Amino acid sequence: MKWFRVTQVENIPLREGRAVTLADREIAIFNLGDRFVAVDNACPHRGGPLCDGIVSGASVTCPLHGYKVCLDTGEVRKPDVSIRVDTYAVRVEDGVVSVRVEEARNKAA
Amino acid sequence: MEDLVVVGNGMAGIACLEQILSHDRKFNVTVFGDETHVNYNRILLSSVLAGERSTDEITLNSLEWYQQNQIALRLGVRVIDVDPVNRIVKGDDGSVQHYDRLLLATGSRAFLPPISELDKENVFTFRNLDDTKAILEAAQPGAQAVVIGGGLLGLEAARGLQVQGCKVTVVHVLDTLMNQQLDITGGSYLRQKMEQMGIKVLTSRVTTRLLGDGRVEGLEFASGEKLEADLVVIAAGIRPNVDLGRKAGVTVNRGIVVSDHMETSDPRVFAVGECVEHRGQVYGLVAPLLEQGKVLAATITGNKGPTFEGWTAAAKLKVMGVEVFSAGDVQEQEDSDSVRYEDPALGIYKKLMIRGNRLTGVVLVGDAGDSGRYMEWLRTNADLVVRRRNLLFPEPVADTGEGVAEMSDGETVCGCMGVTKAQIIAAIHEKGVNTMAQLKERTKASTGCGSCTATCQGLLKAVAPGYEEETKKLLCKCVPFTQENLRDIIKSQRLKSVQQVLEIYGNGVGCEVCKPALSYLVDVVWCGDHEEDRSARFINDRVHANIQKDGTFSVVPRMRGGVTTPAELRRIADVAEKYNVRMVKVTGSQRIDLLGVHKSDLPKIWAELGMPSGQAYTKGVRMVKTCVGTEFCRFGVQDAIHAGVELERRLENLYTPHKTKLGVTGCPRNCAEVTVKDIGLVGQEGSWQVVVGGAAGKHVRKADLLITVQTTDEALDSVMLFFQYYRENANYLERVYDFIERVGIEKARKETVYAPAAQRKALLARLQKSKVLSHDAWTERETPVNPTQFVQIQPLEAVIQ
Numbered sequence: 001m002k003w004f005r006v007t008q009v010e011n012i013p014l015r016e017g018r019a020v021t022l023a024d025r026e027i028a029i030f031n032l033g034d035r036f037v038a039v040d041n042a043c044p045h046r047g048g049p050l051c052d053g054i055v056s057g058a059s060v061t062c063p064l065h066g067y068k069v070c071l072d073t074g075e076v077r078k079p080d081v082s083i084r085v086d087t088y089a090v091r092v093e094d095g096v097v098s099v100r101v102e103e104a105r106n107k108a109a
Numbered sequence: 110m111e112d113l114v115v116v117g118n119g120m121a122g123i124a125c126l127e128q129i130l131s132h133d134r135k136f137n138v139t140v141f142g143d144e145t146h147v148n149y150n151r152i153l154l155s156s157v158l159a160g161e162r163s164t165d166e167i168t169l170n171s172l173e174w175y176q177q178n179q180i181a182l183r184l185g186v187r188v189i190d191v192d193p194v195n196r197i198v199k200g201d202d203g204s205v206q207h208y209d210r211l212l213l214a215t216g217s218r219a220f221l222p223p224i225s226e227l228d229k230e231n232v233f234t235f236r237n238l239d240d241t242k243a244i245l246e247a248a249q250p251g252a253q254a255v256v257i258g259g260g261l262l263g264l265e266a267a268r269g270l271q272v273q274g275c276k277v278t279v280v281h282v283l284d285t286l287m288n289q290q291l292d293i294t295g296g297s298y299l300r301q302k303m304e305q306m307g308i309k310v311l312t313s314r315v316t317t318r319l320l321g322d323g324r325v326e327g328l329e330f331a332s333g334e335k336l337e338a339d340l341v342v343i344a345a346g347i348r349p350n351v352d353l354g355r356k357a358g359v360t361v362n363r364g365i366v367v368s369d370h371m372e373t374s375d376p377r378v379f380a381v382g383e384c385v386e387h388r389g390q391v392y393g394l395v396a397p398l399l400e401q402g403k404v405l406a407a408t409i410t411g412n413k414g415p416t417f418e419g420w421t422a423a424a425k426l427k428v429m430g431v432e433v434f435s436a437g438d439v440q441e442q443e444d445s446d447s448v449r450y451e452d453p454a455l456g457i458y459k460k461l462m463i464r465g466n467r468l469t470g471v472v473l474v475g476d477a478g479d480s481g482r483y484m485e486w487l488r489t490n491a492d493l494v495v496r497r498r499n500l501l502f503p504e505p506v507a508d509t510g511e512g513v514a515e516m517s518d519g520e521t522v523c524g525c526m527g528v529t530k531a532q533i534i535a536a537i538h539e540k541g542v543n544t545m546a547q548l549k550e551r552t553k554a555s556t557g558c559g560s561c562t563a564t565c566q567g568l569l570k571a572v573a574p575g576y577e578e579e580t581k582k583l584l585c586k587c588v589p590f591t592q593e594n595l596r597d598i599i600k601s602q603r604l605k606s607v608q609q610v611l612e613i614y615g616n617g618v619g620c621e622v623c624k625p626a627l628s629y630l631v632d633v634v635w636c637g638d639h640e641e642d643r644s645a646r647f648i649n650d651r652v653h654a655n656i657q658k659d660g661t662f663s664v665v666p667r668m669r670g671g672v673t674t675p676a677e678l679r680r681i682a683d684v685a686e687k688y689n690v691r692m693v694k695v696t697g698s699q700r701i702d703l704l705g706v707h708k709s710d711l712p713k714i715w716a717e718l719g720m721p722s723g724q725a726y727t728k729g730v731r732m733v734k735t736c737v738g739t740e741f742c743r744f745g746v747q748d749a750i751h752a753g754v755e756l757e758r759r760l761e762n763l764y765t766p767h768k769t770k771l772g773v774t775g776c777p778r779n780c781a782e783v784t785v786k787d788i789g790l791v792g793q794e795g796s797w798q799v800v801v802g803g804a805a806g807k808h809v810r811k812a813d814l815l816i817t818v819q820t821t822d823e824a825l826d827s828v829m830l831f832f833q834y835y836r837e838n839a840n841y842l843e844r845v846y847d848f849i850e851r852v853g854i855e856k857a858r859k860e861t862v863y864a865p866a867a868q869r870k871a872l873l874a875r876l877q878k879s880k881v882l883s884h885d886a887w888t889e890r891e892t893p894v895n896p897t898q899f900v901q902i903q904p905l906e907a908v909i910q
Contacts, residue, residue: 004906005905006902007902007903007905011902012902013895013897014644015644016644016651018902019901020903021901029902047659047660048660049660052656052660053621053648054621054624054644054645054646055644056587056618056620063647063656064656064658068621096905
């Protein structure tokens, strides 16, 4: 496991997401106002860019077909299907957002 | 007939007089009122101040009513003396009026706390219509307004002043707002809500002096601390007007003392309303005063029998978006249990005081939806043993009729107007009431604060044979209002951002449905002079391109009227090659679409194209499709190209409820297919037809003729009128053809091209304002709203943990 220092907090505006590639994974980081969260940037439905979705509370709605993903658990909340995206630990230190990712997880596969 | 003199032309006096007139006529009636207005709804003054109602809208009895009932009305005359021996009253205009029966309904006046140098300009009380008008005049946007008094009236005044654009501070002498009605916790929840709205609250401040030379400039507190103020409203409580009671020689304590039959100590003198003291209580609320009026009317007309036996004190704050209700005794007592519920995040606080399985008091902050049920428990002293497990959360009723069936007949449904369930049912059965509008007209129920609307609708649904639900669609469960309501709320409450609307009128969170809709509404209500929040917009409106199935974007530059140049085409070709655009496609709207563009390339592509945004990604004007018209066509009778290009220039860059497609064609052969466009112009020999509401999508609809005009200028103006009318009145995501089906072309004509000149001018002025504040979205390539809007974030570094 590795912590990646990603970017200054001000680069991710309030209630928006931004994508970043870390260890070959495209990850969407969101600013929820009281905290930052991170999930895979691909919607489990058709791979839509979650970072471009509308954030409401702790959920994001995929811009392609409106799947709603819980940013805390990664579970799809709408429609009622049991699929999910991976979530990643996030911390903020000295105004910089860091994300914890298993490095090159898919390399061995 | 005997002479009846009514002193006081307010709600209690006139409501009582209405009851007296409903008995056999026994009196020649004279009414004295020291205000110069006919009877109006005093409890709605705060909504006049908050811009929700005009002064005309709160009139209760028109001049015609006084005339029809043969009442001698003496407006602007204050009664200054009563001579109980000769049975005459004297007016301040020198007039003398004989009475056989005297009805004192003198109400109350504002209490002025002991503050020195109160006599300054821009210092007001908030008690009557003249006060309200004076405050409105002084309440200039940006002014520092201070309200002394954090009770019901003070808070309502504060919100009204804020809506008028003032920066408002409420100064309260105690540590709890609405301390007469709330406990400490309820007061802190209320304080939080007021502060969220942007009203400053200072508690435990004793104002000792007003500062300023002539005009007020500030306040000084007992601590020596000072506060700036451009205007001061004093709302520190009320005191009953009892002077005339004393002069009439009747018993007076705090108020004019009356019996259960509403008699004073003099059989010829009666009193009703806020000036009255009954069993030691003085009431400042409407419902008990109306009840007193009914009893008094029976007594004075010789039908003595009914009695007034007191009323549970109850109060409701009338500030839109802040629900506060209180009744009974709400302070902690040793022999009582308090049952509470709190949700700090939602700002909801509920407390029931229970003694011996009976409710003795209730506080509701943030959600007063159940106030009717608790009032009924208080009023009937209901035994709550079987309900103890469901005090705060009633089991949901499967049958919606059950809720209203559980109410007793005597239960008050509308507290503002004092209308009971039995009266509503009588109106339904005897007067054929079937709709909310009829119910309002017949019974006045739900015409006050409106909080009983749901109960009234429930009653209509359960009882009225011909009830048809008024199916107004709410925008979303996050903000449960119709879009029409929301426009009013945004305007009257001066809400400038999506988040403000959500926080004050919604769940604070919103969703992908309501956020883009609210984004549109705040934009159109303020003509672009709002706080734009890109996070509430769909991705297309953040990056000004249309997202495709693979997460890439499409780029459509604007070519007004579908007219381009060789130079533009060369630049388009160069850009397409340089950025490996996957497909270049000619669209159905006479534009060129570049498909498969990466987000990070968008600003560069826009710069190299050097063309404005074609808005193909948003709810806006997509295009004005044209034929070549008189410019080249041998059949053309109008210059479609120039009219189309000009139209596009005038309407581009604005948001619309849904995408808007326009067309201009130079002759009735209609090569530009404008009769299936949202808005179109059809050229005729010597005239233009303006058509609206065409469709060629899932279904096909031929556009309706709005008007035929002679000149191109008139044609363009007609389109602009209709365009702005559509922007202001259609629901978000309602296409022009759906809008036209809903409102009807006749109404659309009356509200646009056939509207009075002032109305047309105002529509165009608002369109113009929006236009001035709009910009070509692609200029954001140089000044993005956020620096990382288009760039891919690169990680700083990796750190091994």
